[in-house]
Amino acid sequence: MSTETAAQAEDRATAPPPAGWEEARARVYAVGLSAALPAVSRSLADLDGHTLAEPLTTRTDLPAFPTSSVDGWAVRGEGPWRVVGRVLAGNRPAPLTEEGSTVEIATGAMVPEGTTAILRVEESTRTGDGRVDGTPRPTPEWREPGEEAYSGEELLPAGTPVDPALIGLAASCGHDTLRVRRAPRAALLVFGDELLTKGPPAAGRVRDALGPAVPAWLRRYGCQVRPSDVVGPVADTLPAHVAAVRSALAGADLVCTTGGTMHGPVDHLHPTLAALGADYVVNTVAVRPGFPMLLARLVSDDGRVRFVAGLPGNPQSAIVALVSLVAPLLAGLQGRPMPVLPHATLAEPIAGRGDYTHLALVRLDRAAGTAHPVRHVGSAMLRGLAGADGFAVVRPGTTGAVGDRVPIVPLPLLPGERSW
């Protein structure tokens, strides 16, 4: 859909030059952070994937009381010791007041006041008259209060993504709920009358590959996307586009669209954004593939900020736009730090793309720390993407030579999703 009217060609000619790829990412992140989503309380069972809105602190010392780390005997003074009782985990024990006395103690039990040592059960013996004997190890067999953390200590900063390890730590610190950023709500509008939503492509029509895939990518970036938030194909008319975007914006912080980013006869995204009064954060980026990508912002009368990310229609280009713009936007909206890109060593050369940043699909060999370009990487293809871990970044005016250390933009895969 590349036939331009004279007016459209003129618009394009007077449009500002595309943003550099890194500059575009930085700008989008900053705009997202300035519109960071509100903090809400969530129970531990409902925390996974959110982002801490406040630092995680401990509510008590950890451990909160002196805790036996073995099964054995809590003794006072010199042995052999007379048995005066037993303390199990979960009880508050009476103090050991007499020299030469002992209580049986379980791992995890609170150590009685007055204890001078703990003797492991397997290193103890019994005297003929039933007293306990043995030599306690020289190092303490219990954990001191505050050994892991002291009450009120900051363990993790605001902006930390919540994962299962953090949830467990929060529970051990005594939290029932935490303050996290509300999860971003995203919607997807698929543009393109030529798209089929089932069956094999034929007779000039291709399958919509983005409607099924993009929501899953968005969820991996922490978004909520309900099935009813995925709409399309939207009819190729301006009124249909305006109505679809307006309706999606009602319930979403971020509306992603696919296709229609150019200025062809049925590419309606730019006129739609104009009709809705959106302003561009980024409008085209000097990156290949995917350069027509854009991010626009709408501020409603009540000050609510929402975003429209225009992903190009070519399927791989849409994913390039997702990792390039949508990922840093969502990091900002969730109050997370700007994603830091890991580096890898190129195992094969990658061509440069002149003045454009080249994002080239690669498979990573994590053991060797190397990046290997994959095949089938045309912007209309998804075969290369399906075997890749991310994109190697070849900066403008450079080419990637074997042995170069280059940044990698990872795909938001879960551990184990690729078999390397």
Ligand SMILES: Nc1nc2c(c(=O)[nH]1)N[C@H]1C(S)=C(S)[C@@H](COP(=O)(O)OP(=O)(O)OC[C@H]3O[C@@H](n4cnc5c(N)ncnc54)[C@H](O)[C@@H]3O)O[C@H]1N2
């Ligand atoms: N005159 C020019 N034409 C084009 C240029 C250019 O520089 N000058 N750039 C090309 C590039 S690069 C891209 S990327 C596309 C971007 O165009 P749009 O975002 O307007 O996308 P469409 O025209 O709607 O579609 C492009 C292509 O992708 C297919 N498509 C669209 N949506 C889907 C989907 N959901 N699943 C699978 N495939 C999809 C669509 O059928 C087209 O083949 O513009 C080029 N043109």
Ligand code: MOO
């Ligand atoms: O830039 Mo297009 O986005 O190469 O496919």
